[in-house]
Amino acid sequence: MRIGNGYDVHRLAKGYRLVLGGVEIPHEKGCVAHSDGDVVLHALCDALLGALSLGDIGQHFPDTSDEYLGIDSKILLERTYSMVKEEGYSLVNADITLLLQKPKIAPYIAQMKDSIASVLGVPANSISVKATTTERLGYIGREEGVSCYATILLSKS
Numbered sequence: 001m002r003i004g005n006g007y008d009v010h011r012l013a014k015g016y017r018l019v020l021g022g023v024e025i026p027h028e029k030g031c032v033a034h035s036d037g038d039v040v041l042h043a044l045c046d047a048l049l050g051a052l053s054l055g056d057i058g059q060h061f062p063d064t065s066d067e068y069l070g071i072d073s074k075i076l077l078e079r080t081y082s083m084v085k086e087e088g089y090s091l092v093n094a095d096i097t098l099l100l101q102k103p104k105i106a107p108y109i110a111q112m113k114d115s116i117a118s119v120l121g122v123p124a125n126s127i128s129v130k131a132t133t134t135e136r137l138g139y140i141g142r143e144e145g146v147s148c149y150a151t152i153l154l155s156k157s
């Protein structure tokens, strides 16, 4: 067994898409990023890489490369999970906590779980997605940014 954790933050601004856990959410602000800015999938990629000591997302998919400009982060997750499988491991479960003030995420949780599970080829009940506000405190509370924590467990397959 190997355990991994990942963390990511993106700035929120008008005129960008809000894509979280592979699901596009209608909102007045979105994540400023080189890719589609999906903090959920970025945190998850870092957790998967971290579990096997394979570095981090910035190392594998540099934000200075045009190849990743506007890229769908589901592709990054798919490539990351291929590395995990090449090492002979598979995902047992993932537990994800998303921090943002707005919009309400509850209506999109099931879709996010399905989206992540289908990229990884695991049952949806292996993926947990939770969301919380920060009670209007800090940069998340001021709706300046969104952040995400991911914890995962791998087992040798």
Ligand code: MG
Residues within 6 Å of the ligand: 008, 009, 010, 033, 037, 038, 039, 042
């Ligand atoms: Mg990121």
